[in-house]
Structures are given as C-alpha cells and as structure tokens.
Amino acid sequence: MxxxxxxxxxxxxxxxxxSPETELEYGNVYQLLVAVTLSAQATDVGVNKATRALFAKVKTPQDMLDLGEEGLKAHIKTIGLFNSKAKNVIAMAEILVREHGGEVPNDRDALTLLPGVGRKTANVVLNCAFGAETFxxxxxxxxxxxxxxxxxxxxxxxxxxxxxxxxxxxxxxxxxxxxxxxxxxxxxxxxxxxxxxxxxxxCGYKGKIPEKGAKPATPVGGARAAKEKKP
The missing domain is CATH 1.10.1670.10 (Helix-hairpin-Helix base-excision DNA repair enzymes (C-terminal))
Incomplete structure (x- = not known):
C-alpha cells in the first residue's frame, strides 16, 4: 500500500x-493492565463478564493482594488459562506495590518485566492509558x-x-x-x-469477496489457476 x-x-x-477505544472495560490504569493481561487467548467479551464483579472490589494492586490468588481465581475461572493468569496477576501486583508504589509504570521496559506482560500488552497499556504512539x-x-x-x-x-x-x-x-x-x-x-x-x-487482498454469499475471488497465480493449467 x-x-x-x-x-x-x-x-x-x-x-x-x-474516537476509537478498546472494548475492554476498566476504570483506571491498573484495571486496564489486568484486563489486557487476562485477555490473552480470550475474547474481550469474556474478559469483561469476568472483570465487572472483580473490578467492583479491586481497584489497586494492594486490593488484588488483599483478594488473594484463590479469590481472583473465583472471579476469572471462566477465562482460558485462568490458573496461570491468576498467578501472574498476583505476582504483578506484588511487584507494583514493592517497586512502583502501587502505580503502573509509563515505560515499556518496566511493563514487560512484570509477570504475564509481553510487548503486546505493554503497547496496549501505553496506548490506551498514556496516549503513546504504539502498535x-x-x-x-x-x-x-x-x-x-x-x-x-x-x-x-x-x-x-x-x-x-x-x-x-x-x-x-x-x-x-x-x-x-x-x-x-x-x-x-x-x-x-x-x-x-x-x-x-x-486493499491489496486478491481474494476479495465482492458481495455477500459470493465465493472469494481467485488470487492471480493461485491454486485454482495452477490446477487449471495441468493437462
């Protein structure tokens, strides 16, 4: 393009x-970080259903520690990989309290050092919470x-x-x-x-579907074209 x-x-x-926004529901930066962490291999709809009751109780990393890992699991058990995610979210809360004064850092390197936070999660938080030009x-x-x-x-x-x-x-x-x-x-x-x-x-996609119910257009030099050339 x-x-x-x-x-x-x-x-x-x-x-x-x-004014586009994430479809994840959250009330502050910490809740956003938790929601994005939970959304790995899960839908935003599924995460929102689980976090509505959770975020009514948990607004800070200390709140999460007070809830505890088993309490967190009870809230997010409908989300895929909830056991490992709960472990990471609790470990993340511990680090935020101990090393960052309970605040979410505005720094990709610091974010990716948190348990369960990869580059994609860090970029979402930086973009949504801090207005950074991240992808x-x-x-x-x-x-x-x-x-x-x-x-x-x-x-x-x-x-x-x-x-x-x-x-x-x-x-x-x-x-x-x-x-x-x-x-x-x-x-x-x-x-x-x-x-x-x-x-x-x-769009440069060669398999465009021009109308509802139509079959995809055949890419030039695609499998069908090659098949038709065979004797």
Whole structure:
C-alpha cells in the first residue's frame, strides 16, 4: 500500500469512528493492565463478564493482594488459562506495590518485566492509558496489515516495525484501535466482508469477496489457476 493510500485508509476509518477505544472495560490504569493481561487467548467479551464483579472490589494492586490468588481465581475461572493468569496477576501486583508504589509504570521496559506482560500488552497499556504512539499487534492487526498490504511481516514484531514506519499523523494513536475493530467486525479471518468495507478499493487482498454469499475471488497465480493449467 502506497503512502497516499495509507493516509486515505486511516482517514476513512477515522471518519467512520472518530474516537476509537478498546472494548475492554476498566476504570483506571491498573484495571486496564489486568484486563489486557487476562485477555490473552480470550475474547474481550469474556474478559469483561469476568472483570465487572472483580473490578467492583479491586481497584489497586494492594486490593488484588488483599483478594488473594484463590479469590481472583473465583472471579476469572471462566477465562482460558485462568490458573496461570491468576498467578501472574498476583505476582504483578506484588511487584507494583514493592517497586512502583502501587502505580503502573509509563515505560515499556518496566511493563514487560512484570509477570504475564509481553510487548503486546505493554503497547496496549501505553496506548490506551498514556496516549503513546504504539502498535499492539494482535491477531486482528497482524491479519489486516498483511492482507491489505498496509504493513506486511512474518512476525508480529515485523508488522509492528512496519506500522511504526508507515502510519502517518494524525492517525498514529488511534490506528491500533481502528485496525483491531476493522479486523474484528469487517476484515474477518475466514470470510472478510469486503462488500461492506469502507477501504476495499485501497486493499491489496486478491481474494476479495465482492458481495455477500459470493465465493472469494481467485488470487492471480493461485491454486485454482495452477490446477487449471495441468493437462
């Protein structure tokens, strides 16, 4: 995707949704950190269902320590990998209280030293809580970036680096959310809904589905073309 196409790509998404936000529910930075940590290999909907009652009780790392690991498990047992996540969240709370005065650090290196916090989680927190121009490459962003030709890469880090170079102002802070929402609701994994996509003409995907119920277009030089060439 060329420079002018990238600008137009985000301009259209911004026009449709001027103030994009994460779909995770939280009341402060610490709750955001916990929610994002719990969201690994889980849906935002599932995390929100579990954290509503949890966050009514837990607003600080000390509150989490007071609740304890077993108390936390009781709240998040509907979330995948809840045992290991509970262990990490409690260990995280201990470090935040002991080393950061109970505050969430505004620093990627410090965040990624916390148990259960990887680069993606740190980027989400920095973006949502502190307004940093970070690109948290989840499965949706990875797919949208590669499928459209916006920023191709074989790994999440490669895509992140590509986005850092290519996403222009004034879209850098919001781009993370626009891509996630676009991938979640329009540019879906199995069947991208190209017929209702606002940026379909800018997209380089060769398997576009022009209308609902239609079969994917055959990529040039794809498997079907190769099969037809055989005697």
């Amino acid at each position: 060329k420079k002018d196409q990238i600008f137009e790509f985000f301009r259209r998404l911004a026009e449709t949704n001027p 948290a490459v989840d499965t949706h962003i990875f797919r949208v970036s590669n499928r459209t030709g916006l920023a191709k890469g074989k790994t999440p880090l490669a895509v992140e680096k590509g986005l850092e170079k290519k996403v222009p102002q004034p879209f850098r802070v919001g781009s993370h959310h626009w891509m996630i929402l676009h991938g979640r609701y329009v540019c879906k994994a199995r069947t991208p809904e190209c017929w209702r996509c606002d940026v379909v003409d800018l």
